[in-house]
Amino acid sequence: MDKLLSIGSAALKKAALNEQAKEFILENEVLFNVLKKAADRYIGGETLEETLTKVIQQNQLGFKCSVEFMGESTRNEQEAMLATNEFIRICQEISNGKLYSTVSLDLSHIGLAVSEDLCFNNLMAICSEAARSGTEVIISAEGTERTDAIMNTYKRAVKEYNGVGITMQAYLYRSKDDFKELIKEPGRIRIVKGAFETAPGVSMPRGAQLDEAYLGYVGQLLSEGHLCSIATHHHEVQQQAKTLVQQYNPDKDKYEFESLYGIQTEQLEKLKEEGYPAKLYFVYGKEWYLYLCNRLAEYPLNIFRALNDIVS
């Protein structure tokens, strides 16, 4: 069974990276509509407007939200500017609608792969709009070839706007040192296990050692009352994090449990009912094909949900 699941996962990762398959699907109306049905479970929509409707509904149910315009690895200044303008629009809509939401972004979407300065300037433009309503802007973690540049940009940005946060991948061995640097800064630290393939020896596989490292970071953040996001869908890890919350008893505005929209939402719902701050992470945009493949690849049993969504 495990072997079959890992074969399925590898095939889905391959499908995600296959540009020809992606183009064929996106240009074929029937296939597009079929797969979009499966993607709908995981995305806010193709537009910000569709997503805001869902954010408002979830806010009314007591969930905090985060919104990301999907995309990464922008290769030129013009595309980076277009993405930056869209993130500014997200900040404006959050402010206008007084929504209980933060913004999340990949720095490579706003120009990191073009130049660090371009990216920093774009990030500052987004932050200055976010600052008008005190909205947090949380930087995502990407592949390891970008970790240094992301850390540097974050450290520069948080000096200008303390509402910037960063995502740290617990599976990287280097995170032990990075964490010592990050915890000195005031921004929220979102702890995730890590999603990217890495070179051998750079990251820990899923398992007890990683769970221990993950909870070690969470415990330290909670004990110091540092802003923190516990971003995992792993039930056992969430339960152990709850024990840490009870042990250190931090203010409720200092920490949150965070899940990607459409994944193990019942667990997050339960945490919310138990009184823990709970946050849903929405992504939106036209790039949903890659996002769908990634969600299926990380948990291939989701294929059955996708089949059900397609035939329903």
Ligand SMILES: Cc1cc2nc3c(=O)[nH]c(=O)nc-3n(C[C@H](O)[C@H](O)[C@H](O)COP(=O)(O)OP(=O)(O)OC[C@H]3O[C@@H](n4cnc5c(N)ncnc54)[C@H](O)[C@@H]3O)c2cc1C
């Ligand atoms: C809010 C948020 C932001 C993130 N941002 C980043 C980022 O910036 N950079 C980055 O590298 N990664 C990011 N991730 C992804 C993260 O690194 C993990 O790859 C992902 O969350 C899977 O790890 P896990 O801890 O949730 O569960 P795992 O340890 O992978 O799995 C444990 C259990 O969780 C459940 N589960 C996990 N994934 C799924 C799924 N797709 N469908 C259904 N059940 C599932 C299953 O029950 C599984 O047995 C983010 C995740 C979240 C929740």
